[in-house]
Amino acid sequence: MSGVMIFVCIAAYVILAPFLGGLLAGIDRKITARMQGRQGPPVLQPFYDVGKLLKKQTSATNNVQMLFALSFLIFIIFTGALFFGGFDLLLIFFVLTTACMFLVLAATSASSPYSNMGAQRELVQMLAYEPMVLITAVGFYIATGSFKVSDIVCAEIPAIIILPGVFIGFCYILTIKLRKSPFDISTSHHAHQEVVKGITTELSGKILACIEIAHWYENIFLIGIVGLFFVFAEWWGILLAIAAIAITYFIEILIDNTNARVKWDKMFKLTWLVTMIAGALNILIIQYVL
Amino acid sequence: MELVIFLILFPFLAAALLAVVKNNNFRKAVTYVSSIAIIAVAVIFSVQWFMKGETLTLFENVTAINNIMLVVEVLLMCLIVALSFKYKKYFVALLSVAQTLLIAWLELFGHHASVPQTHIFVDQLSIIMVLIIAVVGTLICVYAAGYMTDYHHHHKEVKDRRCFFFALLFVFLGAMFGLVMSSNLIWMYFFWEITSLVSFLLIGYTKTEEAINNSFRALWMNLLGGLGFAIGIVYATLELEISTIQELVACTNPIVLLPIILLAFAGLTKSAQMPFSKWLLGAMVAPTPTSALLHSATMVKAGVYLLLRLGPAMAGNFAGLMVGLIGGFTFFVASIFAITHTDAKKVLAYSTISNLGLITACAGIGVSETIWAGIMLVIFHAISKSLLFQTVGAVENATGSRDIENMHGLIRTYPMLTAALVIGIAGMFLAPFGMLISKWAALKAFVDAGNIILILLVCFGSATTLVYWTKWLGKILAFSGKMKVCKNVTSADQWTSLGVHAVLMIAVCALFPVLSKYALLPLLTTMFGAGATEVLTGSSVVLVIVMMFAVFIVPLLCYAFSKNAKIKHDLPYMAGINVGDTRTFVDSFGGSKKLYLANWYMTDLFGEEKWWKPSVMLSVAIILVCIVITIGGVI
Numbered sequence A: 001m002s003g004v005m006i007f008v009c010i011a012a013y014v015i016l017a018p019f020l021g022g023l024l025a026g027i028d029r030k031i032t033a034r035m036q037g038r039q040g041p042p043v044l045q046p047f048y049d050v051g052k053l054l055k056k057q058t059s060a061t062n063n064v065q066m067l068f069a070l071s072f073l074i075f076i077i078f079t080g081a082l083f084f085g086g087f088d089l090l091l092i093f094f095v096l097t098t099a100c101m102f103l104v105l106a107a108t109s110a111s112s113p114y115s116n117m118g119a120q121r122e123l124v125q126m127l128a129y130e131p132m133v134l135i136t137a138v139g140f141y142i143a144t145g146s147f148k149v150s151d152i153v154c155a156e157i158p159a160i161i162i163l164p165g166v167f168i169g170f171c172y173i174l175t176i177k178l179r180k181s182p183f184d185i186s187t188s189h190h191a192h193q194e195v196v197k198g199i200t201t202e203l204s205g206k207i208l209a210c211i212e213i214a215h216w217y218e219n220i221f222l223i224g225i226v227g228l229f230f231v232f233a234e235w236w237g238i239l240l241a242i243a244a245i246a247i248t249y250f251i252e253i254l255i256d257n258t259n260a261r262v263k264w265d266k267m268f269k270l271t272w273l274v275t276m277i278a279g280a281l282n283i284l285i286i287q288y289v290l
Numbered sequence B: 001m002e003l004v005i006f007l008i009l010f011p012f013l014a015a016a017l018l019a020v021v022k023n024n025n026f027r028k029a030v031t032y033v034s035s036i037a038i039i040a041v042a043v044i045f046s047v048q049w050f051m052k053g054e055t056l057t058l059f060e061n062v063t064a065i066n067n068i069m070l071v072v073e074v075l076l077m078c079l080i081v082a083l084s085f086k087y088k089k090y091f092v093a094l095l096s097v098a099q100t101l102l103i104a105w106l107e108l109f110g111h112h113a114s115v116p117q118t119h120i121f122v123d124q125l126s127i128i129m130v131l132i133i134a135v136v137g138t139l140i141c142v143y144a145a146g147y148m149t150d151y152h153h154h155h156k157e158v159k160d161r162r163c164f165f166f167a168l169l170f171v172f173l174g175a176m177f178g179l180v181m182s183s184n185l186i187w188m189y190f191f192w193e194i195t196s197l198v199s200f201l202l203i204g205y206t207k208t209e210e211a212i213n214n215s216f217r218a219l220w221m222n223l224l225g226g227l228g229f230a231i232g233i234v235y236a237t238l239e240l241e242i243s244t245i246q247e248l249v250a251c252t253n254p255i256v257l258l259p260i261i262l263l264a265f266a267g268l269t270k271s272a273q274m275p276f277s278k279w280l281l282g283a284m285v286a287p288t289p290t291s292a293l294l295h296s297a298t299m300v301k302a303g304v305y306l307l308l309r310l311g312p313a314m315a316g317n318f319a320g321l322m323v324g325l326i327g328g329f330t331f332f333v334a335s336i337f338a339i340t341h342t343d344a345k346k347v348l349a350y351s352t353i354s355n356l357g358l359i360t361a362c363a364g365i366g367v368s369e370t371i372w373a374g375i376m377l378v379i380f381h382a383i384s385k386s387l388l389f390q391t392v393g394a395v396e397n398a399t400g401s402r403d404i405e406n407m408h409g410l411i412r413t414y415p416m417l418t419a420a421l422v423i424g425i426a427g428m429f430l431a432p433f434g435m436l437i438s439k440w441a442a443l444k445a446f447v448d449a450g451n452i453i454l455i456l457l458v459c460f461g462s463a464t465t466l467v468y469w470t471k472w473l474g475k476i477l478a479f480s481g482k483m484k485v486c487k488n489v490t491s492a493d494q495w496t497s498l499g500v501h502a503v504l505m506i507a508v509c510a511l512f513p514v515l516s517k518y519a520l521l522p523l524l525t526t527m528f529g530a531g532a533t534e535v536l537t538g539s540s541v542v543l544v545i546v547m548m549f550a551v552f553i554v555p556l557l558c559y560a561f562s563k564n565a566k567i568k569h570d571l572p573y574m575a576g577i578n579v580g581d582t583r584t585f586v587d588s589f590g591g592s593k594k595l596y597l598a599n600w601y602m603t604d605l606f607g608e609e610k611w612w613k614p615s616v617m618l619s620v621a622i623i624l625v626c627i628v629i630t631i632g633g634v635i
Helices: A003-035 A045-055 A064-084 A089-108 A113-144 A164-177 A205-228 A237-258 A264-289 B002-020 B024-052 B063-086 B090-109 B124-154 B162-181 B185-203 B209-240 B245-250 B254-270 B278-285 B288-297 B299-314 B318-339 B344-365 B368-399 B415-429 B434-449 B452-476 B492-510 B512-528 B539-564 B608-634
Strands: A058-060 B056-058 B120-122 B567-569 B584-586 B592-594
Touching: A003 A045, A003 A064, A003 A205, A003 A237, A045 A205, A058 A064, A058 A205, A064 A089, A064 A205, A064 B539, A089 A113, A089 A205, A089 B434, A089 B452, A089 B539, A113 A164, A113 A264, A113 B434, A113 B452, A164 A205, A164 A237, A164 A264, A205 A237, A264 B452, B002 B024, B002 B162, B024 B124, B024 B162, B063 B090, B063 B185, B063 B209, B090 B185, B090 B209, B120 B124, B120 B162, B124 B162, B124 B288, B124 B299, B124 B368, B124 B492, B124 B512, B162 B185, B162 B288, B162 B299, B185 B209, B185 B245, B185 B254, B185 B278, B185 B288, B185 B299, B209 B254, B209 B278, B245 B254, B245 B299, B254 B299, B254 B318, B254 B344, B254 B608, B278 B288, B278 B344, B288 B299, B288 B344, B288 B368, B299 B318, B299 B344, B299 B368, B299 B512, B318 B344, B318 B452, B318 B608, B344 B368, B344 B434, B344 B452, B368 B415, B368 B434, B368 B492, B368 B512, B415 B434, B415 B452, B415 B492, B434 B452, B434 B492, B492 B512, B492 B539, B512 B539
Parallel strands: A058 B567
Antiparallel strands: B056 B120, B584 B592
16 A cells, blocks of 8 residues: 555544544444334434543542553554554554553553452453454455465455354454343443442543543454455455444344353453454364365 | 683582682682673673684594593482482483483493594583573572672571582583583583573572472483484484484484484473473472572573584474474463462563573574574573573562562662663563564574464564563562662672673664674575575664663653653542542441452463363374374384
């Protein structure tokens, strides 16, 4: 990709992703509500919410929570920017890890019981999904011969054909990353939290607004990865990707509303099991076939 | 050439002097002067070498030196036998006698048909190791100067044998220089045995029962490796007439696999890979400079140095399979155990073993890319780990505890030490710092080499690694309102060392492309021919540099921004039972109770009780199977 293209893509992501992400969150809430037999909030509700958060007085237990929350936001934006700019997928995932670390630090720095519990649970979540995330990157490399996103999108066939297991594994951990039941153990968007609000308990006002916006950026990045399995050299690959994203996201919402939260050790064991069976087996097979 | 002799011999002289100096200030002076001298000579040597740009081979007629070495080896054997009998660990004596007699027999009666060989060989890898030993190693000695004063102040029950301690530190350095610049196998073995013995003496410094047991464990594990080393040398000399490591690696005769796998086995024991990890964990009972020296700059690097040298010869055969599997498995298993411990030194020990596992796996695959990643890992790990151990030692001296759970609020009570810890920890696992870059390169290289099991082990191991580091970071960066800065009790010597380490770490991270192009690429071209390439090039490098700035600047900018945001400070949420400060709450009787926030250690999921024995059994099985198959193939 030429420098100008890269710049345009990155700029598009940085500017548009929060709007798309917020819209996605709003649609999510609407569909969830309808599944639960409710009217549901307006689709633009997330924007109203963040707007209100920004106007509220920010209360925190110390000076550094804002610092960590902002760092989290900036590194998530960086991750997404790298992705849509077409750079090395493995590095992108490592940057994502750095970003998530800042979120954990924002929670632990508060020295608060619920926040700390949430942070520990978030660490277990990271422990659960990180192997699959790295295996996804490795899978793309084996399938297309490159780690670079700009090369992967120009592949001859959609990666999903070679990486069905990896795709299933990735969608499995997507439930964790999107903070949906049954794996929303560290914090949840619904009212049924266990440890008050878990990792975001002590975050309020502008700080919480940062986290919300960061999650919008992150969600756009994550569905971008889902789309990456379907995009390829032909022009209609993008349409295929959008359809796949829509279906996948809908299924995630469905799973969210039909499953109760599981305990952390069950989440961890199940996730590693699925990682081994779906992800590892897939790359083992293609390594020896390709 | 004189510089080579200086580097190897001068530390021994310094050791001799330190063994007799009783006055603490004079001792410090000698330590400082010797350290500066060693660093200066090492740097001059490196610069000179780079300007000339050729590998150095020296010493063709060395009978006198060989004889001296033989005498010293026998003396060391007698020392070990005497101590083994004193503490009733007879089998250790057996191991020592077996290998020393084997080598002595070879030297005296084995034929040295094609004798003129190079004994000293210096290439880029040797220079990198020399610099690491010189800079990191001597800084640890400087650190020890201040630390040991405090240590004996706090631990009056330990007999003050500081002369002995400091002498041993410098003997260690001398032996390491000798090891990385030796080409002749028997010379390498000689220096190797010295490091085994010195680590034994250093671990047992406090002479408590635990220390003695741990030191003997270290000794027998390393001697077992040494025995393998000795058998390998004898076989290579007699069957293949090989006497230098360069010849060993270059040999194409299939029976060379036996000495190679035996030397690789020695490398595994010295690098504390499974199942030999227990000795490194046991080394924690020693004062911090020992742990720092052993675990980061010298001893364990000796093992991986040998493995990296053997790397090209292990590609695609059973030696490589053994080393690769053990390395990858150790990387994963050690990081699991690191999650379950609260003792900071134990976490660091497991982390060392884990990272050595990654380097070992890189050596086992033995292709250009993995060797690149392995050497980068060695450099970054040496600096970060040394920094971390020293900082933890300083924290222990200051607060009286090295338990991570007691480090809550360290950012407030000891901000400078926390800064050092943060730099060290970040350097160990965060993008874009060195270890992450190396891990990235290693993963790429493993995928290219097609070893799926190793890839899976690295993926899972990366996940477990980030958990224990982030947990620790979270603990030290948390604080409660009332905590105040405590008085600094860390001595200037320690700060010198810590400061230089921190700066070095950042500098090496920022300069890694330069390092890669001018030091590693030529080395890899020599080892592998024209096909050698750097693993990370072009845009990736640019990205990493950008990220480095980002990781420093972003938090600073955010901090500046957050200072202006009007934030109302409040108590943490405790469901309405706050007392008024952040550390207590109202209990069910109406009184106030102290709040403790602990990290998760998940011992029932990841604990040693569950996984240690199976890991040992699996690793023993892998080693035995590979060695037996090799022996079968060779006979």
